[in-house]
Amino acid sequence: MQDVIGDWHDWLKLTERAEGVFDGAQGAVLIAALRNITRAKYRQALEVLEETRKTLGEKPPVSLDISARKGQLHQL
Numbered sequence: 001m002q003d004v005i006g007d008w009h010d011w012l013k014l015t016e017r018a019e020g021v022f023d024g025a026q027g028a029v030l031i032a033a034l035r036n037i038t039r040a041k042y043r044q045a046l047e048v049l050e051e052t053r054k055t056l057g058e059k060p061p062v063s064l065d066i067s068a069r070k071g072q073l074h075q076l
Contacts, residue, residue, distance in 0.1 A: 004048045008041035 015034040022030060 001048050001052045004041075005045045008038070008045040011038045011041045014038075 011034070015031070015038045018027060018031055018034055021027070
């Protein structure tokens with residue numbers, strides 16, 4: 001998940017940088033292409049995030065309560 005979100009972020013920053021460097025018709029095609037890629041990377045990141053949420057939701061939660069863990073050890 002972190003890799004996919006990082007990839008999107010890199011493309012976002014590249015697009016923002018290109019928008020600042022190229023202006024007008026000179027960079028219109030390049031910026032349009034970068035925006036399309038950035039949007040696609042964003043959608044991919046959202047999909048992976050949703051998959052991760054579903055996967056983590058299927059697993060039982062881990063107890064962080066120390067007293068509960070001590071009780072489990074005493075039962076052994």
